[in-house]
Amino acid sequence: MNLKLLLAVTALATCAATAAPAGDSTAKPSPVKSSGYWPRPANTLTFTKDIAPIVWKNCAECHRAGEVGPFPLTSYPDVARRAKTICAAIDKGAMPPWKAAPVQRYHDERVLSAEQVGLIKQWAAEGAREGNPADLPPMPKFNSGWKLGTPDLVLEMPEEFSVAAEGRDVYRNFVIPTGLTEDRWLAAVEVHPGNRGVVHHVIVHFDTSGQARELDARDPGPGYGRGAGGIGLRGGGQIGGWAPGNDARLAPTGVGRLLPKNADIVLQVHYNKSGKPEKDRTKVGLHFVKGPVDQRWHTFPLVARLSIPAGDPDYVTRSTIPVPTDSTLHSIMPHMHLVGREMKVTATLPNGKEVPLVHVPQWDFNWQMTYAFAEPVKLPRGSRINMEAHYDNSSKNPSNPNNPPRAIRWGEQTNDEMCLAYLNFTYDGERLTKGQKVDGLSDILRDLGEQFRNTRKQK
Numbered sequence: 001m002n003l004k005l006l007l008a009v010t011a012l013a014t015c016a017a018t019a020a021p022a023g024d025s026t027a028k029p030s031p032v033k034s035s036g037y038w039p040r041p042a043n044t045l046t047f048t049k050d051i052a053p054i055v056w057k058n059c060a061e062c063h064r065a066g067e068v069g070p071f072p073l074t075s076y077p078d079v080a081r082r083a084k085t086i087c088a089a090i091d092k093g094a095m096p097p098w099k100a101a102p103v104q105r106y107h108d109e110r111v112l113s114a115e116q117v118g119l120i121k122q123w124a125a126e127g128a129r130e131g132n133p134a135d136l137p138p139m140p141k142f143n144s145g146w147k148l149g150t151p152d153l154v155l156e157m158p159e160e161f162s163v164a165a166e167g168r169d170v171y172r173n174f175v176i177p178t179g180l181t182e183d184r185w186l187a188a189v190e191v192h193p194g195n196r197g198v199v200h201h202v203i204v205h206f207d208t209s210g211q212a213r214e215l216d217a218r219d220p221g222p223g224y225g226r227g228a229g230g231i232g233l234r235g236g237g238q239i240g241g242w243a244p245g246n247d248a249r250l251a252p253t254g255v256g257r258l259l260p261k262n263a264d265i266v267l268q269v270h271y272n273k274s275g276k277p278e279k280d281r282t283k284v285g286l287h288f289v290k291g292p293v294d295q296r297w298h299t300f301p302l303v304a305r306l307s308i309p310a311g312d313p314d315y316v317t318r319s320t321i322p323v324p325t326d327s328t329l330h331s332i333m334p335h336m337h338l339v340g341r342e343m344k345v346t347a348t349l350p351n352g353k354e355v356p357l358v359h360v361p362q363w364d365f366n367w368q369m370t371y372a373f374a375e376p377v378k379l380p381r382g383s384r385i386n387m388e389a390h391y392d393n394s395s396k397n398p399s400n401p402n403n404p405p406r407a408i409r410w411g412e413q414t415n416d417e418m419c420l421a422y423l424n425f426t427y428d429g430e431r432l433t434k435g436q437k438v439d440g441l442s443d444i445l446r447d448l449g450e451q452f453r454n455t456r457k458q459k
Contacts, residue, residue, distance in 0.1 A: 037118025045123040046131025047076045053137055054116050055079055058096050061142055068196065074139060076130050083124035090117055097245055097367045103356035105374040107249065147247055148190055151285030153178065155265055161222045163198045163271045163278040169413050170271040173231045174223040175207075175216045175264050176284075185256030185289040189240025190248040195280040200270040200414060201368075204240040204284055205231050206263040212236075213264060231266050238299065240284070245367035246333065252376075255426055256289040257297045272414060294433050295426040297330075302387050304419040308339065308408040313394040317419055323347075323383040325438055326428040331372040332358045333422040337414060338365050338399045342390040345421050350382035357385075358421070365399065370422070378428075389419045 045051070055073055063069030063078075072078050079086070089095040096110035112120075123129070143149050155176045163170060193199035207213075211233040215224045226232035239257050240248070251257070269282060304319035334343045340363040347355040358371050379385070393405050401415040402408075408417045427438040 036114030039118065039122055043126050043129070045119060045126065046129045046135065047079060047123070048131035048133060048135040050119050050131075051079065051123050052076075054112070054120065056137060056140055058110065058112060058116075060139065064142070076136075080128040080130070083128040087121050087124050090120065093362070097364075097369075099360045099362065099364055099367055099369060100371050101359040101361050103359050104371075104377075107372040107374055108247070145192070146190055146285050148188055148250060148285075148287055151190060152288040153180075153286040154283060155286070156283045157194070157222065157267065157281045159222050160194075160279045160281045161269075161271075163195075163280060164273065165276045165278075166273050169200065169273070170225075171412065172223040172225055172269050172271065173212065173215070174267045174269065174282075175212045176267065177264050178206075178259070178262075178286075180259065180261045180263065182261045184259050184261075184286075185293045186239060186259050186286060187251045187256055187289045188248045188287040190285040190287065191240065191242035192283040192285065193242065193280070194282045195278055196244075197274050198271050198278045199242075199280060199282065200272045201243040202241055202270070202282060202284075203238060203268045205236055205238050205266040205268065206259055207231070207233060207236040207266050208260050208263050209233065209236070210264075212266045231268055236263075236266070243333075243335070243368040244365075245369050247370075249331070249370070249372055250287065251289070251297050252330065252426075254292065254294040255297050256293040259286070270412070292433050295430045296432070298425050298427070300423045300425070302345075302385060302421040302423055304387055304389060306389075306391070306408075306410055306417055306419050308391050308393045308417060310402075310405045310407045311394055313392050313396065314341075315391040315393060316388065317391075318386070318388045319419070320384050320386045323379045323381060323385065325381050327379045327381075327425050328428055329357070329373070329377040329379055329385075329423060329425045331370050331424045333368065333370040333424075334358060334360055334363075335368060335418055335420040335422065336363055336365070336389060336391070337417045338401050339391045339393045339397060339408060339417060340365065340389065340419075341392045341397075343419075343421070344388045346386045347377065347379055348384045348386060350380055370424070379425075385423065387419070387421050391417065 059069075059073045061067070063071065063073035065072060071082070073082070086095070090112065096112060098110035100106065155178065157174045158176065161172060161174070189204050191202045191204065193202065212231060215226070215232050219225060224232070239259065265284060267282060267284060269280070271280070300321075302319055302321055304317040306315070306317045308315045329347070332345055334345065336343065342361055342363060344359045345357045347357055349355065355377065357377065393400065393408055395403065395405055408415075410416065410418060430436060430438040
C-alpha cells in the first residue's frame with residue numbers, strides 16, 4: 001500500500017475548529033465536534049499527557065523504524081508536524097487500519113474510541129501543544145522484527161530473486177529444507193517479506209515427497225515457476241501465509257498444525273511489478289507448540305464463483321458450506337482483489353438463528369486481515385457458513401485496474417478477481433492425547449479427491 005500517497009491526499013482535508021488564543025482566560029471549550037466526545041477546556045490538551053498514550057498504543061507499532069509505516073510516530077515532533085494529516089486519515093477511516101464492522105469482538109482491534117478521536121482532533125486544532133516532558137509515558141516495548149518474538153526456527157530463501165521492472169505478475173516457489181529430525185507442531189508461522197514493495201502475498205506449504213526439490217532442480221535460477229496454480233505437487237499441505245495487513249497469531253493452548261520431520265518448506269511468492277528492477281529474499285519464522293497438542297488447527301477456503309460483467313457497479317456472488325461436526329471457529333480471513341467492495345460471512349445454526357461473523361463494508365485490497373474472534377464461535381453439527389461478496393466493476397470505482405472497465409473472471413493476477421474466506425477452526429470432539437481424532441470436512445474432501453484420482457488411474 002502506498003500509505004504515504006494516501007496520507008498526502010487525505011491531508012487536503014483539515015481538522016476544522018476555532019480555538020481561542022493561548023492564555024485567554026475567557027477561552028471556552030473548543031468547538032470540535034465528535035459523537036460521544038465532550039470537548040475539554042480550550043488549550044489544556046497536551047501531547048505528553050493526552051495524545052502520546054493514544055499514539056503509543058494505536059500507531060507506534062507500525063509507525064517506527066523498520067516497520068511498514070512510511071514515517072515514524074514515536075516522538076512529539078513526529079506527531080505534531082503531521083497532526084492535520086493524522087486527523088484527515090482518521091476522518092477518512094484510513095487509519096488506524098481496521099476494516100471490519102463491529103458485528104463481533106476481535107483480538108487486536110485497531111479502533112479509536114469517540115473519546116480518543118475527539119482528543120486528537122481538539123489537540124490538533126488548538127495548535128498541537130507539547131506539554132510537560134515529565135508527563136510523557138514510556139514507549140511500549142515492541143518485539144524487534146518478529147512480532148511474536150524470536151521464532152524457534154528461521155528459514156530464508158536460499159538466494160535473492162530478481163523481479164523485473166514491468167510485465168505480468170510472477171509466481172515463484174522457493175524450496176527450503178527444514179532439517180527437522182522429528183515431527184513438530186506449529187503454533188504460528190510468521191512471514192517476513194524481504195521487499196514489501198513487490199511481494200503481493202506469500203503462501204507457506206510443506207512437502208515430504210521430494211517433488212518440490214525435483215521441480216526446483218529442473219528450473220534454472222532461484223526457485224521454480226508453476227504459473228499461478230499452486231506449487232505443482234499433491235500431498236503436503238498449506239501451513240501459513242502473509243498478505244498486507246495480515247499479522248500472525250499464536251494458536252490457542254493445546255492446538256497446533258503438524259509439520260512432519262524431514263519436510264521441506266515451499267514458499268509460493270506472488271510478485272507485483274513496481275516499474276523498476278527489484279530484489280527479494282523473504283524469510284519465514286516457525287513457532288513451535290511448547291506443550292501437548294490435543295486438537296489440530298484446520299484451514300478451509302470457502303470459495304464463490306464469479307464472472308463480473310464490465311461496468312457492473314454491484315455484482316454479487318454467494319457461497320455456503322455445511323459444518324459436518326461440532327466445531328469451533330477461531331478466525332476468518334476474507335480475500336478479494338481490486339474491484340471487491342464488500343464481504344459478509346455469517347453462520348446459520350441448526351435452529352435457524354443467523355450469527356454474523358465478519359462484515360467488511362469497505363474492502364481495501366491493501367489491508368487484508370485475519371479477524372480472530374475474542375470469543376471463538378461454537379458451530380454445532382448441521383450449521384452452515386455463508387459468504388456474500390459485492391464487487392464494483394464500474395468506471396466510478398477508483399480502484400478498478402481497467403479503464404474502460406472490462407469483464408473480470410477468477411484469476412491469480414492482481415487485475416483478475418477472487419472470492420475467498422479462509423476459515424480457521426478446530427473440531428470439538430478431537431482429543432489427540434486420548435487417541436480421539438475427528439474427520440471433518442477437509443479430511444472428507446481430501447479422501448474423496450484421492451478416491452477420484454485412484455478411480456481415474458484404474459480406468
